[in-house]
Amino acid sequence: MTDTMLSESLASARRRLTEALAAAGRPADAARLLAVSKTKPAGMIREAWRLGQREFGENYVQEALEKQAELADLEDIVWHFIGPLQANKTRAVAEHFDWVHSVDREKVARRLNDQRPEALRPLEVCLQVNVSGEASKAGIGFDELEDLAGKVLALPRLRLRGLMAIPAPADGLARQREPLARLRLALDALRRRFPEAPLDTLSMGMSDDLEAAVLEGATLVRLGTAIFGTRDTSRR
Template sequence: MRKGSIPENLNSVAERIVTACRSCDRRADSVTLLAVSKTRPAEDLRVAYDAGQRHFGENYLQEALDKQEALADCDIIWHFIGPLQSNKTRDVAVHFHWMHTVERLKIARRLSEQRPTGMPPLNVCLQVNIDEEDSKSGVSVEKLPELAASVAALPNLALRGLMAIPAPRGVAEDQRTPFIRLAGLLEDLKAQLPDQPLDTLSMGMSGDMEAAIFSGSTIVRIGTDIFGARK
């Protein structure tokens, strides 16, 4: 994507979402655009916010906390989408609305225990290692049902769905394969855990967003096509 201004890029991505949804008979408002703002200064986030963007995803905790302080006057919905060590769960439990990368019960338990009284449950997605890559984080497909059942029992979390980062694939039809598999796993969990608000598939980035939407994505995580290449 040619680098334009942040508002121009947001409009272009929004148009892509509309086109992708139209091609598979989905409502455009069934897909949430999550602006991946890691390494970007707070000023860039404010420009995106002023252009109407509300959901922002951060990978690095201290960087995110600094931005939250700088943007405290904005009603931003903060998503944590990076790996998280167990000794840093408190800040996510206190300062975020969503956590996309739960892969271990220990992390989930700490998030539930540390969510402040009076706050709504923390929305969580379980990260699945959908392609079984050694280099990728995520629970295995085989262990997903057990982890989901355990997380669903925690009092201060809302188990919303699944997240994955598949291995890169060049052709749209090939890109759809892991996304369709993840969507099938979510349907299995809905049958297993009918009392949970399982309505979220966090999948699709700048290079495979259309394939993800075709396969049922409800949150696309877009960074480069909004903010440009990372410096």
């Protein structure tokens, strides 16, 4: 992808988000664009940064660390880890990321807390919920959510911000909205249960269901191919 193509695709993604927010009757700044840059080279991330994008999502720890080292001069870049998180990778994530969207076990949360350097601000965390009940998907069930949230809120080096989900693909706006609405209601319930917590984040919505997610209150939408083009799955 050329720099011109990236500029056009990023502008198109921003326009799509703006239009979705307007259609939902929400303020233009109610949701942010998270550019999912997994498998994309650091040079492409640098160009997106030059075009004003600041938040980037990565799925693979080693790949992300290499890109972070190459882009270390971009002091205001914000790194989100959005992939499945194995316990043996928590130290690298705790030391090098600003956000983690995929916490779904107390063990992982405790390791992230214990390994987060004191010199850094607390790690921003979302709990991943398996909203569609898919056996192949990571995430906790709705019935486990309150217990895990309470445990994460007790960890001083983590800051629980909200919930994340990757729903099963669905056709049509109404069907897409159903699992996203359940996630929104779950966050509302957590806010009532833990009124002191900064629970302001719904990380949901990708290329196929952005409009449905915005209608259901998404505050972070994750777009990858819509910005950077088709992924090279051989890059890991």
